[in-house]
Amino acid sequence: MTSLWPQLEPLLAQVEKPARYIGCEDGALEPTLSAGDVAWLLVYPDTYEIGLPNQGLQILYELLNEHAGAIAERAYAPWTDLEALLRDNGLPLFSVDTHRPAGEFDVLAFNLSAELVYTNVLNCIDLAGVPVRAADRADHDPIVIAGGHCTYNPEPLADFLDAVVLGDGEEVIAEISDVIASWKGAGGVERQQLLMSLAQITGVYVPSLYDVRFDGPAVASIEPRYVGVPARIEKRTVTDLGEWPYPKHQLVPLTEVVHDRLNVEVFRGCTRGCRFCQAGMITRPVRERPADQVRTMVSEGLRRTGYDEVALTSLSTADFSGIEQVVGDIVGCGDNISVSLPSLRVDAFTVGIANQLQGGRRTGLTFAPEAGTWRMRQVINKLIREEDLYAAVDAAFSQGWRRVKLYFLTGLPSETDEDTLGIAALARNCAAIGRKHTSGASVTVSVGGFVPKPFTPFQWFGQNTAEELTRKMYLLRDALRRERGVQFKWHDPKATLVEGIASRGDRRLGAVIEQVWRRGGTFQEWSEHFDLNLWLDALADHGLSVEDLVYRHRAEGETLPWDHLSAGLHKDFLWQDWRDALAEVGLPDCRWTPCYDCGACTGYALEHVVASAVPPAGGSQGTGQDLSTGGWVPVELVGVRP
Amino acid sequence: MIRFRLRHTKLGKLRFISHRDIARVWERALRKADMPVAYTAGFSPRPKLAFGLALSTGHESMAEYLDIELRPDEGLEIDVTTLPERLNEQLPPGIDVTAAAPLAPGTLSLQESVTSCTWRIEVPGLAPAAVSDLATAALAADALVLTRVRKGKEVTDDLRPAILSLTITGPTATGTELEAELAVHPRSVRPAELLRAISPGHPLVEGRVLRVAQWTWRDGARHEPLATSQPPREDPDVRPRVAAAVERAQPQPFGERLLA
Structure with a gap:
């Protein structure tokens, strides 16, 4: 393989932010390729600043480079200015590690973490010089694979992907690499044979091996086309995070990226059971990293990288057993070290944690109450009381924070205007609490439109129309307009609509995505490039409608486009949880209470890995009851099932 | 107040990073080298570093300068002769400290x-x-x-x-x-x-x-803004130095690196 650097170098002098394309990060590798090695190009289909910090991609990068017979490099979607120059000069997509052409790799592996990047996936495949449609690829073309949360409904991209990986990648990546290596060793011909072999690996889905039939707007059936192809594809789950202390050498970029800090994953999975949250459903069960390993990864990581900030990442970090102790140890291990805890639950955020965090610099704090009224929070099973939120905000402001950000969703099932306006009331009260401590108290309210996701209890719910979401956003904007110390931000309902199209779409969307891409619709998650009309035109041209794809409620018996895939969750559990949601009935957190058999543990003979048998102290801990002393398992929930 | 002035290069692929990026690279390198850098007081403490004239993204340099203020307690123990080596171990390829000298009290800033x-x-x-x-x-x-x-x-x-x-x-x-x-x-x-x-x-x-x-x-x-016996190279051919920087950039064979 040859480096394109000499040809790229003069082009970089002409583009915005050329540091995106140079590699050279601390921790980057320049692997040498031996005969027979499987060369992976891990592609993040968005800009370098967004893609570089992705932990999944960094974990696979290290694991593949440690694995005998494989090497891995990285690529990110070139911004439109460089893409134009590449195309003008006949140059392809390239790796940032050695600047080798993408088409010379054996595998192009995409990370799919958001629906709006789908057109970028096609663009990257095309820029690699590879046919965008899997059916058009020849034996010598790279295998195109995808992983990440969006692969729980990969159907919209089924025409373009050779294979899709469900679940944790740590173990399956080596199995895939070995299958490709032996196929390559046998001459690398008969691509279909390779696809059949890949389909035998648990967690690997090969879309071209399945026939999908349709019945009006719905899917009628999804069936394997060949004997020996599994009818149902189960996700992969790593049982013990302690065995996977990765990334060991987190990449330290030379230019500014999002989450530009040391990131240490403290647990995977979440059983709080928020019904809108796909991540919490598909990553079960909870697997905590041993606290000592967290401490080691933090102290070694800080020393190696030179960062002065560490984020303890998970879906709800305040739930980590002994979190106050761990944060205290980190803050105590160096001067000016700041700890950030993304995804803080307000009912688990205490003065104790706030006090620990103030050791270093105080950046803003973000809480996610998600909904404005207790009724609405019962529907979504985010059982935090208003008092929990106020106590958390009070703790934050009392410990010196001046900025608090609150995340909410609107367009939730059964939402009324009273629920929507409840968001404004909460924000107003939080700002008033802040002013008790500091005159400059600022509360930012960030509201997104709700997009129902596969493998959640809300997968049957018809999404609010873009017009309805806009109306609700305006309602809030007007209610908050004169509110002192409150800033209101909202996600564009038009973008929410397109997310909804891709979120629960089926294979017929392939032609739509391809048309949007061919008409220049890349970087759709960037407001300056997003173009709803491209999508609406493409849907109309292919006889599809947003009513069918997005706004329609699904029926109980309907075959969903992802019914042949499995995150372990029983469909009847999800349906019951959906009925409970509409009945405003909560469901407790099963890591501290008896199992209700959602399927994520029982189906795979797994168990939670949680150091503490009881919930952390403080707030209501998802019960709606006052558990400020903590340490006791609630046996009854407010609003229990009748 | 203990201050040092450093001269460093910005060569090779690193020339595509911005002036702001350089500042962040320095902050991390100084922490990795365990330098007792002084911090500003206040709500968001920042290391006391003063950079000279910004270099445009894409341009290379043999002569970038940076003033560092150290804490009075431990700063006294810093040996200026070994400082370049100590920092170069922590800096990315292409950024090499080529001279260091203590700054006399009252020395004008680089910008001035x-x-x-x-x-x-x-x-x-x-x-x-x-x-x-x-x-x-x-x-x-x-x-x-x-x-x-x-x-x-x-x-x-x-x-x-x-x-x-x-x-x-x-x-x-x-x-x-x-x-x-x-x-x-x-x-x-x-x-x-x-x-x-x-x-x-x-x-x-x-x-x-x-x-x-x-x-x-x-x-x-x-005069060069740094009192030193190591003048910047006048040699028109800077390639040997670029080559040296690139050579330092070569990572260890990746197997060993991951095992280390």
């Missing part, structure tokens, strides 16, 4: 004291004789007027007083290398502006640009 910079500017597609003619004409001119758009308004400047010297330093693989000493006041003249000013009819393309030196004016003579 630097008066001119020497640049090597590659002009692709033109032979040395052609560039030489342009340079000679420019130096003979009474005024070199350049119009540029600034904050939406057209501004006209005479660049001639800012051009302190122009020399042809030789042919390159694709054109000619021009050495220029350009004044920093009343405003910093960019190499691209020089190329526009000396050839108004046919704008010259800016190839590789290297800042070779920065100068301060003291006692009627120009």
Whole structure:
């Protein structure tokens, strides 16, 4: 393989932010390729600043480079200015590690973490010089694979992907690499044979091996086309995070990226059971990293990288057993070290944690109450009381924070205007609490439109129309307009609509995505490039409608486009949880209470890995009851099932 | 107050990172080297670092400067002779500390004291004789007027007083290398502006640009802003140093690196 650097170098002098394309990060590798090695190009289909910090991609990068017979490099979607120059000069997509052409790799592996990047996936495949449609690829073309949360409904991209990986990648990546290596060793011909072999690996889905039939707007059936192809594809789950202390050498970029800090994953999975949250459903069960390993990864990581900030990442970090102790140890291990805890639950955020965090610099704090009224929070099973939120905000402001950000969703099932306006009331009260401590108290309210996701209890719910979401956003904007110390931000309902199209779409969307891409619709998650009309035109041209794809409620018996895939969750559990949601009935957190058999543990003979048998102290801990002393398992929930 | 001034390079692929990026690289490198850097007090403590004139993204340099303030307690123990080596171990390839010296109390900041910079500017597609003619004409001119758009308004400047010297330093693989000493006041003249000013009819393309030196004016003579026995290289061929930087960039074989 040859480096394109000499040809790229003069082009970089002409583009915005050329540091995106140079590699050279601390921790980057320049692997040498031996005969027979499987060369992976891990592609993040968005800009370098967004893609570089992705932990999944960094974990696979290290694991593949440690694995005998494989090497891995990285690529990110070139911004439109460089893409134009590449195309003008006949140059392809390239790796940032050695600047080798993408088409010379054996595998192009995409990370799919958001629906709006789908057109970028096609663009990257095309820029690699590879046919965008899997059916058009020849034996010598790279295998195109995808992983990440969006692969729980990969159907919209089924025409373009050779294979899709469900679940944790740590173990399956080596199995895939070995299958490709032996196929390559046998001459690398008969691509279909390779696809059949890949389909035998648990967690690997090969879309071209399945026939999908349709019945009006719905899917009628999804069936394997060949004997020996599994009818149902189960996700992969790593049982013990302690065995996977990765990334060991987190990449330290030379230019500014999002989450530009040391990131240490403290647990995977979440059983709080928020019904809108796909991540919490598909990553079960909870697997905590041993606290000592967290401490080691933090102290070694800080020393190696030179960062002065560490984020303890998970879906709800305040739930980590002994979190106050761990944060205290980190803050105590160096001067000016700041700890950030993304995804803080307000009912688990205490003065104790706030006090620990103030050791270093105080950046803003973000809480996610998600909904404005207790009724609405019962529907979504985010059982935090208003008092929990106020106590958390009070703790934050009392410990010196001046900025608090609150995340909410609107367009939730059964939402009324009273629920929507409840968001404004909460924000107003939080700002008033802040002013008790500091005159400059600022509360930012960030509201997104709700997009129902596969493998959640809300997968049957018809999404609010873009017009309805806009109306609700305006309602809030007007209610908050004169509110002192409150800033209101909202996600564009038009973008929410397109997310909804891709979120629960089926294979017929392939032609739509391809048309949007061919008409220049890349970087759709960037407001300056997003173009709803491209999508609406493409849907109309292919006889599809947003009513069918997005706004329609699904029926109980309907075959969903992802019914042949499995995150372990029983469909009847999800349906019951959906009925409970509409009945405003909560469901407790099963890591501290008896199992209700959602399927994520029982189906795979797994168990939670949680150091503490009881919930952390403080707030209501998802019960709606006052558990400020903590340490006791609630046996009854407010609003229990009748 | 204990302060050091460092001179460092910015060469190779690293030339594509911005001035702000360089500041972050330094903050991390100083922490990795366990340097007792002084921090500002207040809500968001920042390390006390003072950078000199910004270098445009894409330009290389042999002579970037940085002032570091150390904590009075541990800062006294820092050995200036081993400082470059200690920092280079933590800096990315292409950024090499080539000199370090303590700063006397009351020394003016880099921003206040630097008066001119020497640049090597590659002009692709033109032979040395052609560039030489342009340079000679420019130096003979009474005024070199350049119009540029600034904050939406057209501004006209005479660049001639800012051009302190122009020399042809030789042919390159694709054109000619021009050495220029350009004044920093009343405003910093960019190499691209020089190329526009000396050839108004046919704008010259800016190839590789290297800042070779920065100068301060003291006692009627120009000096490097750092009192040191290690002068910046005057050798027109900087390639050996680039090669050395690139060589340092070579990672260990990846197997060993991961096992380490």
